Amino acid sequence: MSTEPRVNKLKAAMQGMAGPTLPPTVTIPKEAEVRAVEARKTPLAPSRHGKRVVSAYVDATAAKQLRVLAASHETTTQALLEEALNDLFRKYDRSAIA
Numbered sequence: 001m002s003t004e005p006r007v008n009k010l011k012a013a014m015q016g017m018a019g020p021t022l023p024p025t026v027t028i029p030k031e032a033e034v035r036a037v038e039a040r041k042t043p044l045a046p047s048r049h050g051k052r053v054v055s056a057y058v059d060a061t062a063a064k065q066l067r068v069l070a071a072s073h074e075t076t077t078q079a080l081l082e083e084a085l086n087d088l089f090r091k092y093d094r095s096a097i098a
Helices: 009-014 030-038 060-072 077-091
Strands: none
Touching: 060 077
């Protein structure tokens, strides 16, 4: 019999695969956020400053209908979605802010 300790090869191989553990809360200083935005490879369009992406998966026919509706009213899908969000906010007694 060998005098070397037994090594669980699978356990040894998997150690470190979970990645580094982060502290429970990580705060990013404001200067770092500003530098991160300034260091973008592509500039952010002025119309997108202060905005966030909200996306949803919808049926293909619903997406097509939204585009057709936007074209027939000579507007954008963005404007129609903002209108729909404001209607939803009003329905639930929230202020229309979209």
